[in-house]
Amino acid sequence: xxxxxxxxxxxxxxxxxxxxxxxxxxxxxxxxxxxxxxxxxxxxxxxxxxxxxxxxxxxxxxxxxxxxxxxxxxxxxxxxxxxxxxxxxxxxxxxxxxxxxxxxxxxxxxxxxxxxxxxxxxxxxxxxxxxxxxxxxxxxxxxxxxxxxxxxxxxxxxxxxxxxxxxxxxxxx
Amino acid sequence: xxxxxxxxxxxxxxxxxxxxxxxxxxxxxxxxxxxxxxxxxxxxxxxxxxxxxxxxxxxxxxxxxxxxxxxxxxxxxxxxxxxxxxxxxxxxxxxxxxxxxxxxxxxxxxxxxxxxxxxxxxxxxxxxxxxxxxxxxxxxxxxxxxxxxxxxxxxxxxxxxxxxxxxxxxxxxxxxxxxxxxxxxxxxxxxxxxxxxxxxxxxxxxxxxxxxxxxxxxxxxxxxxxxxxxxxxxxxxxxxxxxxxxxxxxxxxxxxxxxxxxxxxxxxxxxxxxxxxxxxxxxxxxxxxxxxxxxxxxxxxxxxxxxxxxxxxxxxxxxxxxxxxxxxxxxxxxxxxxxxxxxxxxxxxxxxxxxxxxxxxxxxxxxxxxxxxxxxxxxxxxxxxxxxxxxxxxxxxxxxxxxxxxxxxxxxxxxxxxxxxxxxxxxxxxxxxxxxxxxxxxxxxxxxxxxxxxxxxxxxxxxxxxxxxxxxxxxxxxxxxxxxxxxxxxxxxxxxxxxxxxxxxxxxxxxxxxxxxxxxxxxxxxxxxxxxxxxxxxxxxxxxxxxxxxxxx
Numbered sequence: 001x002x003x004x005x006x007x008x009x010x011x012x013x014x015x016x017x018x019x020x021x022x023x024x025x026x027x028x029x030x031x032x033x034x035x036x037x038x039x040x041x042x043x044x045x046x047x048x049x050x051x052x053x054x055x056x057x058x059x060x061x062x063x064x065x066x067x068x069x070x071x072x073x074x075x076x077x078x079x080x081x082x083x084x085x086x087x088x089x090x091x092x093x094x095x096x097x098x099x100x101x102x103x104x105x106x107x108x109x110x111x112x113x114x115x116x117x118x119x120x121x122x123x124x125x126x127x128x129x130x131x132x133x134x135x136x137x138x139x140x141x142x143x144x145x146x147x148x149x150x151x152x153x154x155x156x157x158x159x160x161x162x163x164x165x166x167x168x169x170x171x172x173x
Numbered sequence: 174x175x176x177x178x179x180x181x182x183x184x185x186x187x188x189x190x191x192x193x194x195x196x197x198x199x200x201x202x203x204x205x206x207x208x209x210x211x212x213x214x215x216x217x218x219x220x221x222x223x224x225x226x227x228x229x230x231x232x233x234x235x236x237x238x239x240x241x242x243x244x245x246x247x248x249x250x251x252x253x254x255x256x257x258x259x260x261x262x263x264x265x266x267x268x269x270x271x272x273x274x275x276x277x278x279x280x281x282x283x284x285x286x287x288x289x290x291x292x293x294x295x296x297x298x299x300x301x302x303x304x305x306x307x308x309x310x311x312x313x314x315x316x317x318x319x320x321x322x323x324x325x326x327x328x329x330x331x332x333x334x335x336x337x338x339x340x341x342x343x344x345x346x347x348x349x350x351x352x353x354x355x356x357x358x359x360x361x362x363x364x365x366x367x368x369x370x371x372x373x374x375x376x377x378x379x380x381x382x383x384x385x386x387x388x389x390x391x392x393x394x395x396x397x398x399x400x401x402x403x404x405x406x407x408x409x410x411x412x413x414x415x416x417x418x419x420x421x422x423x424x425x426x427x428x429x430x431x432x433x434x435x436x437x438x439x440x441x442x443x444x445x446x447x448x449x450x451x452x453x454x455x456x457x458x459x460x461x462x463x464x465x466x467x468x469x470x471x472x473x474x475x476x477x478x479x480x481x482x483x484x485x486x487x488x489x490x491x492x493x494x495x496x497x498x499x500x501x502x503x504x505x506x507x508x509x510x511x512x513x514x515x516x517x518x519x520x521x522x523x524x525x526x527x528x529x530x531x532x533x534x535x536x537x538x539x540x541x542x543x544x545x546x547x548x549x550x551x552x553x554x555x556x557x558x559x560x561x562x563x564x565x566x567x568x569x570x571x572x573x574x575x576x577x578x579x580x581x582x583x584x585x586x587x588x589x590x591x592x593x594x595x596x597x598x599x600x601x602x603x604x605x606x607x608x609x610x611x612x613x614x615x616x617x618x619x620x621x622x623x624x625x626x627x628x629x630x631x632x633x634x635x636x637x638x639x640x641x642x643x644x645x646x647x648x649x650x651x652x653x654x655x656x657x658x659x660x661x662x663x664x665x666x667x668x669x670x671x672x673x674x675x676x677x678x679x680x681x682x683x684x685x686x687x688x689x690x691x692x693x694x695x696x697x698x699x700x701x702x703x704x705x706x707x708x709x710x711x712x713x714x715x716x717x718x719x720x721x722x723x724x725x726x
Contacts, residue, residue: 009234012312020305023406027298048480073562073574105577106542108560127480128427 035136038152042067042144043134047101047124050114055099055122064096064172065146066165069132071103072113074140076159081117083162087169088121095148096173097122103140104129147172182334187321188225192217195330197337210342210721213691218321237306237313246310250303257294260286264293301406308402315395326385331371332378333678333689341678341689343700344721345707345714352377352681355710362706363677377681382674388693390669397662404654415648418510423639426471426486429646434505435471435486441512441642464509466494466642470502494644506647514640517541518579521604522634525550525588526626536634539604541579553590556597560584564603564612581608588625602627604635675699677706690719 036042042065046056068084070077081100088098098121102110114123126132135144138157145154145168153172160168178186184195191201192211199205199217211217220238224231236242260279263271275283275292290297338344349355353376360370360379368381408414417430421438428435444463448456471486492500499506519542524535534550541562548555559572564583567573572583582604587597598621603609615622629635675692688707692699697716704716 006230008316009230012316013230013233016305016309016312019403019406020302020309023301023305023409024298026409027296027301046478046480052481054480071577073576075567075573078573103577105562106544106560108544108546108557109574112559125480130428133430 035138036144036152036155038154040152041150042146042152043131045101045124045131045134047126047131049122049124050111055124060097060099061150062095062148064094064148064169066096066098066143066169066172067101067146068098068141068143069101069103069126069135069137070141071105072109073105074103077141078113080141080159080165081113081119083160083165084121085117085119086162087165090166091169091173094173096169099124101126101131103132145169145172187219189219190217191219192337193334194218194325196332196334197330198334199336199340208340210344211337211340213341215318215322216325218325220317220321234313234317237310238317240314243307243310243314246303246307250300250307253294253300253303256291257300260292262293262295264296304402304406308399308406311395311399311402315392319389319392322388326388329380329382331373331380331678332680333380335680335682335687338678338680338687338689340721341691342696342721343690343692343703343719345686345688345703345719347686347712348684349681349686349712350684352684352686355686355712356679356681358710359679359706362709363702366702366706368675368677379677379679381677384672384674387668387672388674390665390667390672392665393668394662394665397658397660397665399658400661401655401658404651404658407654408649408651413648413650415505415646417646419644419646420641421466421468421644422641426469426484428473428477428484429507432505433473433477434489434502435473435484436507436644437469437471438642438644439467439469441466441514441640443512443514443640464496464512466509466644468492468494468500468507468642468644470500470507494642499647504648504650508645508647509642510645511643512640513643516637518582518604518635519638520636521629522636523602523604523627523629525553525555526628528624528626539584541582541604544584551590553588553593555600556587556589558585558587558599564608581605581611583608583612586627588621592624600625600627604629673698675702677703696720 042057044057046054049055066084066087068077068080070081072078084098084100100119100121101124104126110123110125113119135142141159143156143160143165144152145156147153154168156164156168178188178190178200180186180193180196180198180200182193182196182198184193186194186200192199192213194217197217199211227235260275260283266274271287271292275287277283279286286292294300339346356372356376356379360372360381363370363381366383368383370379370381372379415431419427419429419436421427421436421441423438423441426435426437442463442465443461446460446462450462451458451460468491469488470490470492472489473484474487475485476482477484490500490502494500494507494509496509499508501507520538520540522536522538524533524537526533534553537548537550537555538545539548544557544560546557548557561572561574561581561583562577563575563580565573565575565581572585575581584602584604586600586602588600589597599618600621601614601617603612603614608614673692673695675690675698677688677690679686679688681687688703690699690703700716700719703719704714707714
């Protein structure tokens with residue numbers, strides 16, 4: 001019995017270190033729970049645009065991204081969308097993409113709105129509020145500014161002016 | 174410092190041995206100077222880890238091997254756990270933003286409470302660290318004591334040192350004729366009391382023992398607690414634990430987050446008590462009698478994440494979910510949680526009426542959420558140009574929608590056909606009568622309202638949404654292990670509580686009888702056993718007179 005004492009001690013202490021370390025580590029680096037924060041990676045999605053093409057978040061790897069959630073029923077969003085169009089035109093040719101995810105509205109109002117305001121950037125259609133829920137949206141509009149490293153830099157939960165959007169875009173480029 | 178651990182009987186003991194492992198002679202200086210009854214804990218054997226020159230690993234080991242440390246850990250954990258009960262824990266809320274909850278509801282103490290992280294006490298690093306330390310302490314304390322104890326009890330010497338016997342808490346001395354015959358008689362009596370009796374070669378010393386297994390009770394209990402603790406920690410593994418909420422509208426298979434399951438609410442019903450079933454005080458109030466969701470569970474087999482295709486679903490199980498009767502499937506339980514039975518418009522089947530001729534065209538199916546963009550009604554066509562879920566006039570004077578729920582739906586059509594303008598004429602249609610009046614449909618539409626009308630007519634042509642059911646999806650794969658742990662623990666407790674390990678030692682030095690007895694509890698019973706066996710063997714002795722002092726339990 002005595003000869004095995006040392007190995008048994010080491011095995012047990014290692015076991016404790018492993019199991020305990022995992023359990024304690026999880027509490028320290030708990031990232032799954034709670035809302036998204038700057039530094040997190042945005043949850044993946046695949047959504048259809050207005051032309052019916054599937055667009056996945058992973059298609060834009062390496063690009064700076066502006067992901068904004070909007071709906072025609074949200075007056076600040078309605079005001080903000082033309083500002084995004086201005087920014088879209090301003091940053092043509094840069095490694096930047098603006099993705100506007102509609103908040104699960106029906107087809108017609110979305111198409112009418114996009115046509116009316118001449119929006120050229122991809123308008124994605126969330127279905128049954130799935131992506132919206134995954135992003136833990138609390139207010140509309142909410143805009144995620146994602147850096148080229150694929151990490152969220154900033155989350156704007158307020159309506160923004162043209163200038164405010166531009167400042168934030170400069171920070172992720 | 175060098176310490177001689179060799180006993181006079183020739184046995185080499187481990188460092189820290191209190192009573193010689195072989196003959197039982199007291200070894201510690203402080204136990205030699207008095208005649209007090211001996212401390213018999215762990216039979217006086219050394220703890221396994223006690224060493225003369227401990228290294229780092231030994232020091233860590235010794236830290237956790239200390240019962241004193243274990244008691245401190247448990248007390249600190251108790252205090253810490255109690256702190257978590259002052260205000261509600263974050264984990265008890267379904268969702269939402271906690272950033273201001275504690276301050277809003279409990280003021281400055283609430284703010285401090287949250288700032289200290291006590292709003293998630295049981296998930297905090299220090300609480301889990303305490304649990305891990307208690308777990309470690311359980312393993313090491315037990316291992317360090319059970320192995321030497323097992324060894325000591327496995328090979329007990331029959332003829333013990335005189336001072337060992339004399340200094341038992343139950344002790345007796347006398348001069349007896351014919352020692353050999355007395356030992357035989359006493360052995361016989363002890364056997365009848367279900368003792369296992371061992372005599373040494375010359376028949377002048379005896380060891381009788383019963384219920385040794387009860388000594389393993391605490392260790393079995395500890396194994397149970399370790400299983401229990403590991404199971405609790407295992408709940409942190411993502412696939413082992415889930416607690417989420419789903420909204421299941423009528424007739425629609427909705428995905429269950431983080432799984433490939435879908436759930437369909439085929440029908441939700443809520444029954445209320447009739448007035449004659451209710452006591453006087455509650456009459457006239459709506460008291461729910463039964464909530465029921467007729468649910469179907471599906472697995473998604475293909476195109477689960479493809480936005481362009483409907484997921485392919487395979488039915489797994491049907492179950493009527495009632496409160497406390499969840500749908501259970503492979504460790505997942507789906508409970509009834511809440512419902513919303515506010516009716517909303519789903520679809521209408523209106524007709525187009527030519528007011529001048531009274532002719533009716535239609536009906537046509539108009540869905541609130543997925544309307545067609547064009548409807549052919551006899552010679553007329555209706556082109557849907559815009560749709561509003563909750564119609565309102567915006568700040569800019571243009572029509573807008575306030576939400577995406579069909580609370581006040583409105584449809585903006587372009588009507589074309591005989592007798593109408595070439596380019597078509599616009600017609601705003603409110604399916605709900607109240608909205609039609611509130612927003613003055615006819616005035617908005619102008620003169621076309623005198624010629625044409627879109628009407629639903631009877632309620633048969635109105636389709637309302639069925640109630641939505643809210644369900645709680647739970648997975649707790651650790652639960653069986655929690656129960657197993659609790660069961661083992663209880664088994665250990667029962668073994669330790671209801672049986673006692675009793676031993677009797679006897680030796681003759683010429684005709685002088687020395688008898689000692691030890692039990693781990695219930696000394697009254699121990700003395701009774703000895704007195705009764707002695708009486709039947711020929712020596713009458715009062716049980717009480719066997720008491721040799723010491724702590725009486």
